[in-house]
Amino acid sequence: MKNSGVEPLPTDDDIIVIEHLCKSFGKVQAVVDASLRVKRGEVCFIFGPSGGGKSTLLRCINGLEKADSGTLIVDGIDVTHKKVNIDLVRAEVGMVFQLFNLFPHLTALGNITVAQEKVRKRSKKEAERVARELLERVGMPEKADVYPDQLSGGQQQRVAMARALAMNPKIMLFDEPTSALDPEMIKEVLDVMLDLAKEGMTMVVVSHEMGFARAAADRMVFLEEGRVIEEAATDELFENPKEERTRVFLSHIL
Amino acid sequence: MAVTTKTDERESKLLPWTERLSEVPWWALIILLLGALVVYFIIVSPTYQDAFLFLVAGVKITIGVSLISFFLALILGLVLGLGRVSKNVVFYTLSSLYIELVRGIPILVLLIYFAWVVTPLFLQFLNWFGTALANVAVGPLVGLAENMATLAIQDVDMVVRAIVGLSFAYAAFEAEVFRAGIQSIQRGQMEAARSVGMSYFQGMRYIILPQAIRRVLPPLGNDFIAMLKDSSLISVLAVRELTHLGKLNRARTFRTFETWNTVAFLYLILTLSLSIFVKFMERRMAYEE
Ligand SMILES: Nc1ncnc2c1ncn2[C@@H]1O[C@H](COP(=O)(O)OP(=O)(O)OP(=O)(O)O)[C@@H](O)[C@H]1O
Ligand SMILES: [Mg+2]
Numbered sequence: 428m429k430n431s432g433v434e435p436l437p438t439d440d441d442i443i444v445i446e447h448l449c450k451s452f453g454k455v456q457a458v459v460d461a462s463l464r465v466k467r468g469e470v471c472f473i474f475g476p477s478g479g480g481k482s483t484l485l486r487c488i489n490g491l492e493k494a495d496s497g498t499l500i501v502d503g504i505d506v507t508h509k510k511v512n513i514d515l516v517r518a519e520v521g522m523v524f525q526l527f528n529l530f531p532h533l534t535a536l537g538n539i540t541v542a543q544e545k546v547r548k549r550s551k552k553e554a555e556r557v558a559r560e561l562l563e564r565v566g567m568p569e570k571a572d573v574y575p576d577q578l579s580g581g582q583q584q585r586v587a588m589a590r591a592l593a594m595n596p597k598i599m600l601f602d603e604p605t606s607a608l609d610p611e612m613i614k615e616v617l618d619v620m621l622d623l624a625k626e627g628m629t630m631v632v633v634s635h636e637m638g639f640a641r642a643a644a645d646r647m648v649f650l651e652e653g654r655v656i657e658e659a660a661t662d663e664l665f666e667n668p669k670e671e672r673t674r675v676f677l678s679h680i681l
Numbered sequence: 682m683a684v685t686t687k688t689d690e691r692e693s694k695l696l697p698w699t700e701r702l703s704e705v706p707w708w709a710l711i712i713l714l715l716g717a718l719v720v721y722f723i724i725v726s727p728t729y730q731d732a733f734l735f736l737v738a739g740v741k742i743t744i745g746v747s748l749i750s751f752f753l754a755l756i757l758g759l760v761l762g763l764g765r766v767s768k769n770v771v772f773y774t775l776s777s778l779y780i781e782l783v784r785g786i787p788i789l790v791l792l793i794y795f796a797w798v799v800t801p802l803f804l805q806f807l808n809w810f811g812t813a814l815a816n817v818a819v820g821p822l823v824g825l826a827e828n829m830a831t832l833a834i835q836d837v838d839m840v841v842r843a844i845v846g847l848s849f850a851y852a853a854f855e856a857e858v859f860r861a862g863i864q865s866i867q868r869g870q871m872e873a874a875r876s877v878g879m880s881y882f883q884g885m886r887y888i889i890l891p892q893a894i895r896r897v898l899p900p901l902g903n904d905f906i907a908m909l910k911d912s913s914l915i916s917v918l919a920v921r922e923l924t925h926l927g928k929l930n931r932a933r934t935f936r937t938f939e940t941w942n943t944v945a946f947l948y949l950i951l952t953l954s955l956s957i958f959v960k961f962m963e964r965r966m967a968y969e970e
Binding site for chain 2 (some may be wrong): 489490491514515517518519520521522524526528529530531532541542545546547587590591593594
């Protein structure tokens with residue numbers, strides 16, 4: 428924040444570039460003048476109090492919300508530009524929601540294949556092969572033909588991750604992926620996320636799971652009242668937070 | 682399901698017999714009894730039998746017209762319903778305008794209007810268009826243009842005009858059913874669809890509509906029953922459906938009583954069996970939820 432205006436030009440390495448982004452809902456300012464960069468292969472962890480604008484910022488990145496002003500460049504494409512086909516950007520950006528949002532009328536397999544077939548135009552056979560591989564990877568190959576309402580929360584979230592991964596996204600966004608889960612299921616979801624991080628996936632994670640941040644995050648961003656209060660490397664932010672508000676918040680939740 | 686039925690049974694055994702009597706669906710039994718009576722008359726009484734045989738042809742037209750009209754109303758209603766939830770101002774406004782206009786006019790008036798105002802106007806347009814086309818047409822288009830230019834209003838059968846009227850009238854109702862169904866699906870569904878790269882249209886087609894349509898099947902079933910009853914109104918266009926044949930049979934035989942008893946009986950058979958089917962469907966869906 429303090430160095431806005433003298434930021435270096437974005438390089439090829441910056442897969443997400445956010446500059447002076449603002450978004451309001453009526454009188455509520457959800458995101459205020461936020462600037463942020465995410466490098467390829469980096470895990471960026473966003474945290475902060477409820478209503479701080481974390482979800483809104485994340486949703487702006489894949490165009491579910493339209494920013495009022497500012498610049499937002501995702502993988503070299505200026506998302507805020509009017510003529511940009513946002514669907515093309517979205518296919519490259521996977522999103523995992525707090526409440527899973529699985530498609531209840533499709534089986535686990537169907538959830539993972541539908542966009543592959545309709546958006547990526549893969550054959551049914553190819554899409555199913557990819558889907559089964561991903562189900563294997565999230566540890567539930569036997570659930571291919573089960574409908575979402577017969578899966579536990581943790582299993583649903585893992586299918587949701589497989590659904591997003593099936594599109595071979597360059598970036599994965601997570602909006603509090605474990606907040607709606609019972610404690611015993613949180614680990615199975617975090618484990619998949621940890622694997623992803625190890626494989627070098629670019630991830631932007633909104634969460635309260637500080638254990639995950641310590642284990643996997645490269646950088647952490649503290650967001651409050653729509654503003655980026657502090658942004659630092661993970662160790663630095665944990666050991667030596669510069670801002671008083673960050674310190675207060677961390678002391679409450681750790 | 683199984684558990685609740687069991688407790689229901691146990692509880693009903695504990696009820697005193699007076700209360701148990703009040704739980705019997707007497708109305709259904711009485712209808713069944715009256716129905717049996719009419720069937721009995723049709724079998725033993727020649728006048729009833731005569732009326733029945735004369736009217737059966739009308740039942741076929743009633744069912745046929747209702748099925749075709751409802752099918753068309755569903756298609757148009759779906760388009761209008763999509764307009765009602767669309768962010769496109771023009772699409773939204775046109776759909777809303779149509780729905781509000783049509784819902785504000787009695788169906789009987791709409792039917793007359795479509796048969797005697799809209800159809801002739803449309804034909805005039807076709808004639809004009811055909812004439813214009815004939816001047817520039819080449820090859821196989823010439824025949825088509827000439828047909829269009831010379832099509833006369835008498836060539837448009839009343840059944841066709843009735844189907845057009847019923848379809849356009851009911852499309853407005855079905856549009857609202859579809860709109861409610863689409864809006865009942867959580868916002869997260871469309872967001873998830875968009876986030877895997879689907880367009881708005883693909884999200885509707887593959888994610889929202891399959892869920893919404895399942896939910897609106899029972900109300901659509903009820904609307905079909907309503908249309909079946911409203912199809913009696915097309916008797917004003919002299920379409921030979923059940924009600925019109927009732928009028929004809931009365932005029933032919935002067936048997937007012939037997940004629941209208943049989944007409945009412947035939948309508949009831951259709952509507953009651955359909956409504957049992959809809960109730961069954963509703964219960965099965967409640968179970969699946
Ligand atoms: N669609 C919307 N319409 C109106 N206000 C909204 C909308 N979405 C978010 N807001 C408001 O914007 C502000 C930021 O919300 P946001 O959901 O981004 O916060 P958050 O940090 O994700 O909070 P939480 O931890 O509760 O998820 C809040 O005051 C919220 O009420
Ligand atoms: Mg949130």
